[in-house]
Amino acid sequence: MKYSIAFSPCPNDTFITGALLKGLIPARHFYTPHIADVEELNHAALGQIHDITKLSFHAYAHCAGHYSIIPSGAALGFGNGPLIISKSKIYPDEIAGVRLAAPGKLTTATMLAGIFFGNGLNIKHYLFSDIEEVVLSNECDAGVIIHETRFTYHQKGLKKICDLGEMWEKEISLPLPLGCFAVKNTLPATTQSEVAADMNASVSFARKHPEALTDFILEHAQVNDKNVVQQHIATYVNDFSVSLNDTAKRAISELFSRASEKKIIPPVKPAFL
The missing domain is CATH 3.40.190.10 (Periplasmic binding protein-like II)
Structure with a gap:
């Protein structure tokens, strides 16, 4: 078949x-x-x-x-979690108040952002490969990145705010x-x-x-x-x-x-x- x-x-x-x-x-x-x-x-x-x-x-x-x-x-x-990145310095406790780009409403990355930072985030969704440019152009203040961009964001001068995988492992002590x-x-x-x-x-x-x-x-x-x-x-x-x-x-x-x-x-x- x-x-x-x-x-x-x-x-x-x-x-x-x-x-x-x-x-x-x-x-x-x-x-x-x-x-x-x-x-x-x-x-x-x-x-x-x-x-x-x-x-x-x-x-x-x-x-x-x-x-x-x-x-x-x-x-x-372990060590595989989505990252939240920004162009300028943003602290994790400020994420609830920023414009956040995410790679899709049904992605686990978006789910994790809600688990750790609340279900009322100011999120706009984009194709995952566009998120770095969205943040660089100031269309959003920060972005949740996955897949290949997890390994390339620093080449564009972007900064890591937090690693959602590390947060999960620290709190849950299980693989993500x-x-x-x-x-x-x-x-x-x-x-x-x-x-x-x-x-x-x-x-x-x-x-x-x-x-x-x-x-x-x-x-x-x-x-x-x-x-x-x-x-x-x-x-x-x-x-x-x-x-x-x-x-x-x-x-x-x-x-x-x-x-x-x-x-x-x-x-x-x-x-x-």
Whole structure:
């Protein structure tokens, strides 16, 4: 059977899916790729557009009844959090009063900003790759940055106000969940399990043979710099990306609990394959 699989052009996603899509592993099914910005993926998930999709955990909270979390492919770990940056000096306790650019209403980055700085922030949403320029042009006072821009902002003279991942780890002492791959619940249970096995094989191959995916990753990356790409993959792909263990699942549940307490999302119980 052929199923649609949606993911972002970011290096961690193409690293994870590359072996599957390039035919480097024996897969149980055929997959039609759809590549889009994470916020586009989030909204598509709400509409149940794709059979398998990468999405932010924030978005998953709003469609948990329709998708189950695949054990492989997640972006979850330590030292991987979104950053809040600015052009001029701003202190963390001033964030509630500034114009804040964020990479999408349904991103986990926006969820974390609400968890730590309140649900009434003055936020305007942009494509993640535009946020540095938005701050540099004074259209916003500060920005929440993710993906490749996490590694390039300082090259443009921007300053880090805080690291939302560090704040999470200090307060929660668990890895930070950012995003995951999920599969439609309407697919047969055996198919869901087979998709999960294909995803596991793909990321396992990538970790053993990263050089086989270099061209595929660079073809789609926003920043065509091998050093940035390697940093990106090292930050967002780890043992949790191969398989979500009990610690990872506890972290995901804790994220949803904190966000629900702040009225950012409704109460939700994640469904794991």
